[in-house]
Amino acid sequence: MPRKKTVAAPAYEQIKTHIRGHIASGTWRPDDPVPSEAALMAEFGLSRMTVNRALRELAAEGLVTRVKGSGTRVAALHPISSQLTIRDIHEEIAERGHTHGTRVILVAAEKADGETARQLGLRAGAKVFHTILVHLENGVPIQYEDRHVNPAVAPGYLEVDFTSITPTHYLLDHAPLTEATYSVEARLPDAHEARELGIRKTEPCLVMLRRTVSGAAVASIARQVYPGSRYRFAGSFQA
């Protein structure tokens, strides 16, 4: 088998690796000073712009902090960079090689109650779109999704065929995402959720509340309920 051609890493990467190594090994402790750009120039024989790029990227990754006029230090906290993605549950299931199905429970335009209107940034009684779906993985309910959508942001929302296009997919396509807030809690399902998910009312669930903003307007608020026995969030980080 042909060996992968190993191109020498760029100079700025070598500096980053060098500094990362000192931090990871503990020889440079949090709040310790990192050599100045001038010192690294001399040590590695590189131009300042190259050294600057290495340090600037490490700062962006959160490993060091830089203060103009003062210097560079090893960051005190231990940030672990991650790249989260608003994922479409359909893709997520397809990626596992499973089949995704959808049961449509409610598709309607309603007058918003006070709390819903507030969260969507509308006045109480304003028209909102409301959908309730159950997503199935290989036929088994995995997510109960109760969503309110701002009609101004996605006017065609109610015409979507939710058995073939998920709300997340449609909204990402029609309302570019600019901001999102979320929270994850452990809760018991209410009677209706338990029945639709086919679980006992005593089974704990992960409840994700998510609010997405598109441009200046709140696009939608969603409550997604996952049975604790069938789902968990997982991830990994590298310093």
Add this chain to the structure above:
Amino acid sequence: MPRKKTVAAPAYEQIKTHIRGHIASGTWRPDDPVPSEAALMAEFGLSRMTVNRALRELAAEGLVTRVKGSGTRVAALHPISSQLTIRDIHEEIAERGHTHGTRVILVAAEKADGETARQLGLRAGAKVFHTILVHLENGVPIQYEDRHVNPAVAPGYLEVDFTSITPTHYLLDHAPLTEATYSVEARLPDAHEARELGIRKTEPCLVMLRRTVSGAAVASIARQVYPGSRYRFAGSFQA
């Protein structure tokens, strides 16, 4: 009140804002081409290095993808950058202006059972450190923490006074973090956990399983149980 002096944003930031605007407004859709560096140079009257920095940073943030020789395009997925941090629960509570207390339940050296040894990358029966603590916020139990530690990574672990220093704090200080994996589930507490947390056995809990790696060795594995009625994970993202 003195108005905050508004310094003109750097040129590369202006380009980033310009491009971000086109993506957020939807005029540039996923997979659409972004103007080349040469085109942006002409449009903004800037040097290539400045334009390059703007595009490179947008690529690092996941908003665009760049292919050498081909060009720059709007990224297809909707990444939402975040900066997670391995936080010390003591700091977290202190930040809310509350007081943190710790109840020490177990501090011991044990022989690892098969599963624990496997996860720590040790042989079955190897010596491991085992602690069980309950963290209190204003006197109320908020986290049950069951942790196994690799003695090779933190030999002094058992001598720590856990009423004043949390395991997380000690480990971050003595074993620089290089990698972490985690998962979050909804579960019911077992009898012992429910008793120590002072909750009913039917109350759902958020269970975080975390495995941290320091250098080449697994540093520790922890199971942290949060009562669902008293805790949730929250965060926000900006595209």
Add this chain to the structure above:
DNA sequence: GCAGTTTAGTTGTCTATACAACTTGTGTCA
């Protein structure tokens, strides 16, 4: 029509230089 070659366009990296803005310690002067 096809295969191979060339060419224009694009991104990746690096240098040398310049000036601005900020921090920190030192020295001076009252």
Add this chain to the structure above:
DNA sequence: TGACACAAGTTGTATAGACAACTAAACTGC
């Protein structure tokens, strides 16, 4: 002693130029 000025050191930004590496389309010869 204290207030102020100054200088050295450091990071932030921007430029102009250069070469390398890669892509994709156009071109050429058969």
